[in-house]
Amino acid sequence: MVKRSRIVAFILLLLLVGSLLGTTTKNILSNLKLGLDLQGGFEVLYEVKPAKKGQKIDKDTLAATAQALDKRINVLGVSEPNIQIEGNNRIRVQLAGVNDQNKAREILSTQANLSFRDANDRLMMDGTDLAQNGAKQTFDENGKPSVSLKLKSADKFRKVTQEIVNMTPNNFLVIWLDFEKGKDSFKNEAIKKNPKYLSAPTVKQVFNQDTVSIVGNFTVKEAQTLAQLLNAGALPVQLKEVYSTSVGAKFGEQALNDTIFAGIVGVAIIYLFMLLYYRFPGFIAILSLSIYIYLILLVFDWMNGVLTLPGIAAIILGVGMAVDANIITYERIKEELKVGKSVKSAFQAGEKNAFTSILDSNLTTILTAAVLFAYGTSSVKGFATMLIVSILMSFLTAVYGSRLLLGLWVHSGFLNKKKSWFGVRADRIHSLDKNIDTLDLPTRFDKIDFMKNRNKFFILSGTLLGIGLIVLLVFRLNLAIDFSSGTRVEVLSKSPLSVQQLQTAFTKQNLKTDDIVISGNKKDIGVARLKGVLTKNEIADLKANFKKEFGNEPNVSTVSPTIGKELAKNAIKAILIASVGIIIYVTIRFELSMAIAAIASLLHDAFFMVAFFSITRLEVDLTFIAAVLTIVGYSINDTIVTFDRMRENMHKKKRLKTFQDIMDVVNVSIRQTLTRSLNTVFTVLITVVALLIFGSEAIRNFSIALLVGLVVGVYSSIFIAASLWVVLKGKELKKKGVIRTVKEKKRYSDQPQV
Numbered sequence: 035m036v037k038r039s040r041i042v043a044f045i046l047l048l049l050l051v052g053s054l055l056g057t058t059t060k061n062i063l064s065n066l067k068l069g070l071d072l073q074g075g076f077e078v079l080y081e082v083k084p085a086k087k088g089q090k091i092d093k094d095t096l097a098a099t100a101q102a103l104d105k106r107i108n109v110l111g112v113s114e115p116n117i118q119i120e121g122n123n124r125i126r127v128q129l130a131g132v133n134d135q136n137k138a139r140e141i142l143s144t145q146a147n148l149s150f151r152d153a154n155d156r157l158m159m160d161g162t163d164l165a166q167n168g169a170k171q172t173f174d175e176n177g178k179p180s181v182s183l184k185l186k187s188a189d190k191f192r193k194v195t196q197e198i199v200n201m202t203p204n205n206f207l208v209i210w211l212d213f214e215k216g217k218d219s220f221k222n223e224a225i226k227k228n229p230k231y232l233s234a235p236t237v238k239q240v241f242n243q244d245t246v247s248i249v250g251n252f253t254v255k256e257a258q259t260l261a262q263l264l265n266a267g268a269l270p271v272q273l274k275e276v277y278s279t280s281v282g283a284k285f286g287e288q289a290l291n292d293t294i295f296a297g298i299v300g301v302a303i304i305y306l307f308m309l310l311y312y313r314f315p316g317f318i319a320i321l322s323l324s325i326y327i328y329l330i331l332l333v334f335d336w337m338n339g340v341l342t343l344p345g346i347a348a349i350i351l352g353v354g355m356a357v358d359a360n361i362i363t364y365e366r367i368k369e370e371l372k373v374g375k376s377v378k379s380a381f382q383a384g385e386k387n388a389f390t391s392i393l394d395s396n397l398t399t400i401l402t403a404a405v406l407f408a409y410g411t412s413s414v415k416g417f418a419t420m421l422i423v424s425i426l427m428s429f430l431t432a433v434y435g436s437r438l439l440l441g442l443w444v445h446s447g448f449l450n451k452k453k454s455w456f457g458v459r460a461d462r463i464h465s466l467d468k469n470i471d472t473l474d475l476p477t478r479f480d481k482i483d484f485m486k487n488r489n490k491f492f493i494l495s496g497t498l499l500g501i502g503l504i505v506l507l508v509f510r511l512n513l514a515i516d517f518s519s520g521t522r523v524e525v526l527s528k529s530p531l532s533v534q535q536l537q538t539a540f541t542k543q544n545l546k547t548d549d550i551v552i553s554g555n556k557k558d559i560g561v562a563r564l565k566g567v568l569t570k571n572e573i574a575d576l577k578a579n580f581k582k583e584f585g586n587e588p589n590v591s592t593v594s595p596t597i598g599k600e601l602a603k604n605a606i607k608a609i610l611i612a613s614v615g616i617i618i619y620v621t622i623r624f625e626l627s628m629a630i631a632a633i634a635s636l637l638h639d640a641f642f643m644v645a646f647f648s649i650t651r652l653e654v655d656l657t658f659i660a661a662v663l664t665i666v667g668y669s670i671n672d673t674i675v676t677f678d679r680m681r682e683n684m685h686k687k688k689r690l691k692t693f694q695d696i697m698d699v700v701n702v703s704i705r706q707t708l709t710r711s712l713n714t715v716f717t718v719l720i721t722v723v724a725l726l727i728f729g730s731e732a733i734r735n736f737s738i739a740l741l742v743g744l745v746v747g748v749y750s751s752i753f754i755a756a757s758l759w760v761v762l763k764g765k766e767l768k769k770k771g772v773i774r775t776v777k778e779k780k781r782y783s784d785q786p787q788v
Contacts, residue, residue: 040446044439048321055328062328062335068130069342069416071732072290074283074587075130076138079597080273082123091123091271098270100125106141106262116340124276130340135280135587136574141262142273150194153204158194163187165244169261174249179257181248188244198237208234209248275570276594280577282587285526289343289730297350300724301327304357304717311713312364314455318440319360319432326356326431333423344417344657347725347733351664351740352424354718358395358671359432361717363388364456365710369472371458374465381444385437391678394623395671396429401619402612402667406660409608414660421664473686479705485697488757495638495754502645511648514655515591517605519598520548521564523576528585530557539583540564543576559731567592605659609640612666620670624677627762632673635755636666642746643739652735661739668718669747672711673755679703680756696763700756708752715748 070077082091082099089095096119107115107129116128132138150159168184185191198205252260305323308316330349334341367384375383403425406418443449449456453463464470515522525536533550540547540562547562568576573590581587593601613633620629640662647654680703690696722744726737 037446040442041448044442044446047439047442051325055324059328059331062331065335066331067338067340068286068290069340069345070128070130070279070286071281071343072286072341072346073131074135074281074286075128075132076135076278076280077126077128078139078142078275079120079124079126079277081276082125083272083274085271089271093119095271096123096125099273102270103127103142105265107138125273128340133283136577137259139570139574140259149210151208151210152198152201153206153208155208158197158207159185159190163190164265167265169265171254171257171261172247174247178249179252179254181252181257181261183246183248185244185246188242191244191246192240192242195237195239195241199240205237206234207237275567275592277592277597278573279589279591280573281589282526282581284586285524285589285732288526289732290346292728292730293343293346293350293725293733296724296728297346297353297721299728300350300721301353303720303724304353307717307720308357308360311457312360313457314443314449314452315360315364315367315436315440315457318436318443319357319364321439322360322431322435323353323356325435326427327353329427329431330420330423333427334420337419337423339419340416341420342416343730343732344414344660344736345420347729347736348417348420348424350721350725351718352421352428354721355399355424355668355671356428356432357717358714359388359392359428360436361710361713362391362675363432363436365713366472368456368458369475369706371453371456372462372464372475373470373472374463377449377453377456378444381441389433391675392429392433394619394674394678396425398616398619398670398674399667400425401615402663405608405612405615406663409604409611414656417657417660471686473683473702473706475706477705477708479708482705483701484704484752485700485757485760488753488760491753491757495750499638499641499645502641502648506645506648509648509651511644511654512651514653515563515593515598516655517598517602519567519593519595521566521568522589522591523562523564523580524589525560525562525580525584526586526588527558527560531560531584533560536560536562539580543572543579545572545576553734554731567594601656605656608659608663609666612663613637616666616670620674620677624681627759627766628677628680631755631758631762632670632677634758635673635750636670638750638754639665639669639743639746643743646742647735647739652738655735657733657736658739661736661743664740665743665747669743669751672715672748672751675711675714676703676707676751676756677759679707680759690763690767693764693767696760696767700760704752704756711748711751715744719744 069075082096084091100117100119103117103125104115107117107127116126118126118128120126127142129138149157149161151157163185165184165186168186170182172180172182174180195207198207248260301323305320308319310316312319327349330352339345363384366388367380370380370383371377400422403418403421407415407422454460523540525531531552533552536550536552537547545564545568547564550560550562553559553561568590573592576590577587613636616636617629617633620632643658643662643665644654647658680699683699683703684690690699719741722737722740725733726741729737
């Protein structure tokens with residue numbers, strides 16, 4: 035009997051969710067804050083140094099500096115800047131959507147300490163005597179640009195002018211402006227010759243007023259900048275740039291459009307695959323995946339997060355990973371249907387048996403994402419944050435959302451006689467009275483003996499790893515400036531570029547490049563690396579001149595040697611910590627020998643990625659480390675699915691008494707899980723290939739690294755991890771005589787060893 039109320043509830047729920055998505059998605063998208071790599075802007079990491087001898091850089095000093103920088107940023111009109119204190123002596127500033135990046139850079143770090151002195155250089159007044167926001171650009175009586183100052187106390191200024199008048203004939207009030215940085219940006223010759231001198235008007239009468247006008251042969255722009263700097267106040271410390279990156283608005287716009295298009299293509303292909311392969315459950319998966327994408331954006335909006343280019347890549351990658359849980363569940367349901375169970379019983383058993391594998395694989399990926407967040411920087415943190423949100427939302431929607439939606443149809447009774455709707459052929463369904471277990475089901479891979487050829491795969495991997503090691507030692511890695519220090523300039527041209535054309539452009543700037551690479555579908559993107567770290571003014575000139583010549587403002591990134599070494603150190607530390615975490619987790623959930631096999635497989639994958647980049651001479655930057663850690667977290671998913679089935683098969687056998695028992699367990703487990711392993715990695719590969727073909731050039735190497743890692747990962751999960759476990763288990767068999775899992779050890783702890 036069909037319970038139509040369940041189907042009606044499904045339709046009503048679908049309409050409710052659909053209307054919610056339709057009415058709120060637009061607002062959520064408009065509220066999302068885009069990172070500087072998607073709308074242009076720049077990021078700079080300052081090392082905070084004492085402004086005078088004996089000054090200590092402590093938490094209060096850093097907080098005061100961050101506050102002073104925030105006041106200066108307010109001058110720029112930037113909404114919601116991101117200012118973060120890092121470590122004991124660093125401050126990171128991120129400004130997205132800044133129209134004039136050169137001006138922003140100048141205002142952030144330029145010291146402008148105003149002082150009024152007499153002819154004997156005695157301090158009479160300084161910047162602290164200015165009223166809040168008391169400086170503004172004006173014009174004098176001759177129409178020349180000037181700066182008008184409003185003072186806190188007219189009486190104090192009266193006393194100062196009284197003293198100066200009494201100093202006849204040296205009745206000069208010398209106005210000084212101490213530029214510790216940025217003085218070269220002013221054209222005023224007097225300032226260039228003497229960076230502290232502005233003007234020295236003769237005071238012939240006492241002024242009982244709170245306004246002062248400074249005239250120094252300024253241009254209008256210089257007068258405006260001076261007024262803004264004075265209003266922002268003096269910085270309490272010296273700031274040294276140790277890392278910076280800037281993205282032109284056109285670069286950001288193109289990156290956003292390309293990556294969104296890549297995401298649409300990737301998701302559409304996944305939807306089509308799920309519908310064709312898994313039939314009705316595939317349709318349910320499409321609904322839950324759509325809700326999943328909505329929830330990610332909603333949660334990120336609630337978090338007030340900043341969406342970056344790697345963040346969008348994480349969403350697209352997350353869609354592929356979210357499908358994994360659906361595939362594992364649906365394959366389990368299909369197995370239960372094949373042994374003759376009813377649709378309802380198969381649904382309940384499939385959901386229950388799939389849960390453990392899904393939980394373990396998600397937790398290991400979250401572990402590596404957390405390490406990425408802890409040791410990553412800037413956009414890598416954005417990627418890690420979005421990856422964590424993606425995993426949590428995929429678990430919620432794939433496990434509980436899909437279960438709810440599919441459960442309404444299953445419990446309605448409508449699907450009782452429609453097992454074909456689950457993609458199960460009638461000729462493959464066994465009679466329930468034959469008492470066939472899901473672990474006994476035949477597979478299309480039954481003729482393949484995976485473990486028989488394990489030594490061949492060990493030799494193959496060992497040979498490739500050896501070649502990779504030799505290549506790595508000879509050619510090393512093509513390290514980006516993230517790790518090697520220097521300056522990277524990325525040019526987007528309105529017309530095709532050539533190496534010679536770019537080389538000439540840099541020569542005009544008196545800059546020598548290490549190498550130039552032309553890329554882009556229209557050969558309109560050029561990337562050049564320079565050994566030295568460009569100064570603020572050199573970057574300003576480069577941006578201005580290249581915008582005139584090529585039509586767009588270039589992206590410029592600089593990394594000091596100190597930061598380069600730190601980033602490399604943190605990258606290695608992140609991989610080691612993630613590996614140790616996975617060993618501990620897999621040991622607790624499974625057993626130590628499985629943990630060792632899993633880590634050996636992961637290190638195998640990571641090294642293959644490194645060797646591939648060494649051979650192809652692709653740049654290794656921070657996003658490459660993010661890709662390696664993502665693969666470390668993701669490739670173990672297939673391994674865990676296989677190990678989980680091995681654990682089931684071992685429980686069935688009760689004890690492993692011979693080496694053949696071990697091989698049989700592994701062979702059967704791989705055959706039973708190979709289809710879902712291939713399908714899960716296929717769906718993720720779809721998204722990665724879409725990113726590679728249609729995505730932004732800025733994450734091209736990131737996409738290549740993921741592609742290589744995924745292909746090698748599925749190979750190592752099947753042929754390396756399981757084979758290595760067989761070897762380890764065989765040694766344990768020789769040593770103890772009986773093989774037991776963690777749970778079996780407890781069960782047989784009081785029995786004698788064989």
